[in-house]
Structures are given as structure tokens and as C-alpha cells.
Amino acid sequence: MKFPSPLLRGRLVKRYKRFLADVLLDDGTAVTATCPNTGSMLGLATPGATVWLSESTSATRKYPHTWEMVEADLGRGPELVGINTNHPNRLVSEAIPAGTIPELAGYAGLRREVKYGVASRIDILLEDPAKGLAYVEIKNVHLSRTAGLAEFPDSVTERGVKHLAELSAMVAAGHRAVMLYLVQRADAERFTFAGxxxxxxxxxxxxxxxxxxxxxxxxxxxxPEEITVTRRIPIEA
Incomplete structure (x- = not known):
């Protein structure tokens, strides 16, 4: 997934009201950016952190800038971490037909945001006359408290628990169901759950x-130019 233009670098002043962040750009401009992340962003919203913003050209947006990434250092040097939870569905939708995720290859059709379960929408529904249906739920992962170990979730998620129950119901109905944890950080070597x-x-x-x-x-x-899905990492349940 390429950004329309390279991201802008700055320093985080503060995140507030959950969906807003004040940032001082490198050129000295102070801006308020939207923060597309409902989680706690544990360890990633420290004032003074280096952040990267995209900028919209839409004249109707109240806040043209969007917080996309933050630099984090767990002792191995700074790494870019993606915090925009709107991107994973698109990233996976691009990666599947490109063959980057072989576990989900071989389906004739791919649809996004399809209604299923109890008032829910599945992130990706894969369809094939021979293979049947595969329900794919995607979670954005950005938390890491130990170098190399990515964790989910970073806050209590009732919605996440509901999704797991609905995926189980799809399996019971005879379909395939897959939980895909997309780690928007390159320093991740393995993944686990933040119990x-x-x-x-x-x-x-x-x-x-x-x-x-x-x-x-x-x-x-x-x-600052793009995000790409690269490699599978082991899950330590």
C-alpha cells in the first residue's frame, strides 16, 4: 500500500480525546491530526516521540493530517510502527492476490466488509466453488513491550471477544474461519496475547x-512511502 505522497515527520505534543493529536512538524508548523486508533496505544503516545503524518488534499476535512506511524525503540534502535487501524484490511486485500499470504491463496473471489453473524461484518470473505467460504477477521497489532515480541490487544476489547465467538459459529456451520493478526512493525519476530x-x-x-x-x-x-505485508511470524498462544 503506497501513500499518495511521502509522510511528514514531526514530534508528538500530545494525544487527547482519543482521536486527536497535536504535532509539531519538522518545518515548525503546529498541526492537529486525527488519530485513527481506538486502543490505548500503550508505549506509542509519549509526548516528544517522532511521528509521521499523511496529509489529505480534501477541502472538506476539518483536520487534513492523519497520524500514520510512530518511531519506537525497544533497545535495538528506532523502528516505524503503524498505528492506523484503517489500513490492515486493505493491506491484506492486496497481499492475498499477490501471493504474500499463501494460507489464504486459491480462492476465486474476495469481498470486504460482508455482513455475517449477529450485526457484524467480516473483514474479508473468500469464496470459491471448490474450497467453499473462508471468513477472515483481521486485527491490527502494534503493541510490543519486549524486543521482538508483538502483542494483542493493547486494551480490553469486548468487540474482539465477540468476533472470536462469531468465527467459531462459522466453523460450526461448516465454513473456514481465520483470525489474522497483522503486525504493523518490522521488528516483530513472534506474536502472543497480552493476557x-x-x-x-x-x-x-x-x-x-x-x-x-x-x-x-x-x-x-x-x-514513509509505503506499507507492505512481508512475512509470517510464529504465534505463542
């Missing part, structure tokens, strides 16, 4: 996995 942050989610995953819900985790490469 100390949300015990219920970790337990719900184990229940769903035992019911037949598959799980895979993929890391991304990030630059």
Missing part, C-alpha cells in the same frame, strides 16, 4: 482455536 491486559480475550482465543478457528500472524515493512 495481563485482557484476560478474557486470551481465554476467548483459546476457546475459538479449540473450536477450529485458525490463527496466523504476519509482519509488515514500513517506510
Amino acid at each position: 495481563d491486559i485482557d484476560t478474557r480475550y486470551a481465554e476467548a482465543f483459546r476457546t475459538a482455536h479449540a473450536a477450529g478457528v485458525e490463527a496466523i500472524a504476519y509482519a509488515c515493512r514500513l517506510t
Whole structure:
């Protein structure tokens, strides 16, 4: 996924009201950017952190800038971390036909945001006359508290627990269901669940996995110009 133009670098002044962030750009301009992330962003919203913003040319937007990435250092040098939770569906939708995610290859059709379950929408529905249906739920992962180890979630997620239950129901109905954890950071070597942050989610995953819900985790490469899905990393449940 390429950005329309290279991202702008700046320093985070503060994140507030959950969806807003004040940033001082490198050229000295102070801007307010939207923050497309509902989580806590644990360890990634420290004032003074180096952040990267995209800029919209739309005349109707109240805040033209969007917070896309932040630099984080867990002792191995700074790494770009993607915090925009609107990107994973698009990234995976591009990666599947490109053959980057072989576990999801071979389906004739791919649709996004399809209604299913109880008032929910599946991120990606794969369809094929021979293979049947595959329901793919995607979660953005950006939390890391130990070098090389990505974690999910970064805050309590009732919605995430609901999704796991609905995926289990799809398996019970005879379909394939896949939980895909997309890690928007290149320093991730493995993935696990932050049970100390949300015990219920970790337990719900184990229940769903035992019911037949598959799980895979993929890391991304990030630059100020683009984000690409690159490689599968192991899950430590």
C-alpha cells in the first residue's frame, strides 16, 4: 500500500480525546491530526516521540493530517510502527492476490466488509466453488513491550471477544474461519496475547482455536512511502 505522497515527520505534543493529536512538524508548523486508533496505544503516545503524518488534499476535512506511524525503540534502535487501524484490511486485500499470504491463496473471489453473524461484518470473505467460504477477521497489532515480541490487544476489547465467538459459529456451520493478526512493525519476530491486559480475550482465543478457528500472524515493512505485508511470524498462544 503506497501513500499518495511521502509522510511528514514531526514530534508528538500530545494525544487527547482519543482521536486527536497535536504535532509539531519538522518545518515548525503546529498541526492537529486525527488519530485513527481506538486502543490505548500503550508505549506509542509519549509526548516528544517522532511521528509521521499523511496529509489529505480534501477541502472538506476539518483536520487534513492523519497520524500514520510512530518511531519506537525497544533497545535495538528506532523502528516505524503503524498505528492506523484503517489500513490492515486493505493491506491484506492486496497481499492475498499477490501471493504474500499463501494460507489464504486459491480462492476465486474476495469481498470486504460482508455482513455475517449477529450485526457484524467480516473483514474479508473468500469464496470459491471448490474450497467453499473462508471468513477472515483481521486485527491490527502494534503493541510490543519486549524486543521482538508483538502483542494483542493493547486494551480490553469486548468487540474482539465477540468476533472470536462469531468465527467459531462459522466453523460450526461448516465454513473456514481465520483470525489474522497483522503486525504493523518490522521488528516483530513472534506474536502472543497480552493476557495481563485482557484476560478474557486470551481465554476467548483459546476457546475459538479449540473450536477450529485458525490463527496466523504476519509482519509488515514500513517506510514513509509505503506499507507492505512481508512475512509470517510464529504465534505463542
